[in-house]
Amino acid sequence: MNILITGATSGIGKQLVLDYLADGHHVIACGRSQDKLDSLAAEAKADEHLSTCIFDVTDREQTLEALQACQEQNNLDCVILSAGVCEYIDDAKHFEPELVDRVFAANFFGVVNSIAGVLPRMKRGSKLVVVDSMARMFQFTRAEAYGASKAAIHYFAGSLRTDLIKEGIQVITVSPGFVKTPMTDANDFEMPMRVTVEQASAAIKKGIDKGKPHIAFPRIFGFILAFLQRLPYRVQIALSKRMKQS
Template sequence: MASHDSSTTSTTASATAKARKRIWLTGASSGIGEGLARRLLADGHRVALSARSADKLEAIAADAEQGPGEALVVTLDLTDREAIRAAASQIEARFGGLDLALLNAGTCEYLDAREFEADLVHRVFATNFQAAVDVIESALPLLRMAAADGGERPQLAAVSSASAYLPLPRAEAYGASKAAVSYFLESLRLDLDNQGIDVSVIHPGFVKTPLTERNDFPMPMQVTVEQAVEAIVAGLARHRLDIHFPRRFTLLVKLLGILPAPLRRSIGLRMTRD
């Protein structure tokens, strides 16, 4: 954590202090989450970093030591509800509330319908959907504290996927888990509105990360982590309801998603492997 009393940086520091947010970021150890962690810390925010890989989180925190931000490493496995509750207590003790809960952690496994495996679906849902619900349970009281303080409305945001817009082959588990995240957050948005909490859903297209490195199919209009981070940070600053990028790709997928079922079927069939 950097000191904020340096006279040479006092103007910048006080400007930053005004917009300084208390953030809980999950999936902070890799890919989009690591990019977000580094950016949010560089922007001077106070960021609780969560993932299983303690070494990676510690490295990000160490790199931010001399910068304007404050990192709190909260290592946890998101499939462990008690660990999530303990993490929230740790964050409350240090930050005294949350201005942004940014649920980014996720996993991807593709289903082989010839050897249908329900366990795979359970695993993907445990990380992508159930863990998100469990983090929300623990984060909401902290967001309500910020709402009670007045000022800018606190935010709950989750990284879904453009795959939520359009069912694709082999994406039964991943796509359904992300569609569940999108639906859940959009529904929750309505019920949190009068509690002073804003909800954003983030729908990235393809981003070059360790998660997509495993993909053995074409990924059109793939963007870099830096581009993804820029789009997410800009969208969150505007409290956008649906943050989707790259827009040429996501608008096309959205359009395909509202085509009549027979057309969606024939387009989807062209992407199958059999």
């Protein structure tokens, strides 16, 4: 398969690149840093099945141009959009709108830009995979911007799934729980049931192979969050406050 992956220089995206290369697939690794793309290529030992593409998903013109060039050279069987950022709001009463702008620029509009760049040339039978987060399922403290951006892209992708059925393009959403990455290493709170990037990559690859419309892991954590959603709001707020205090 020809597989394009954004956010390919770190975390889940990087592990997916390495794992798909190990399986013999041709992978186009996309990132915004040439140095990090070069480091990825070195780690992959200059695998002949690896191509790199540099652009910043928050730059719409740059993203569209780069992805068009990628598709002129390759027919994409699978596109995995995993680029994203996380910033927390520490003072809810005096938050900076610019922080929300930055998070949405990457996590929502960056994904939208990428979808717009690849979708027109995607063929029947291809797969479009959008990585969101289980954070969208609960009103976590300080996560106003991050959780909202992931909820927005989850809805966008879900609606797109319905509209692309007639085109024969499958849209798959991925909702990870806590995954040990450089981004989550910066968190200063407890992260229950955190999994490794190897476990995350394996779960995503397995779900894509099976053609699942939605992939969520770890499953038990997902069940817990789904249960919490059913609790009265006052209980949810109390639980969220306890998380802030812990």
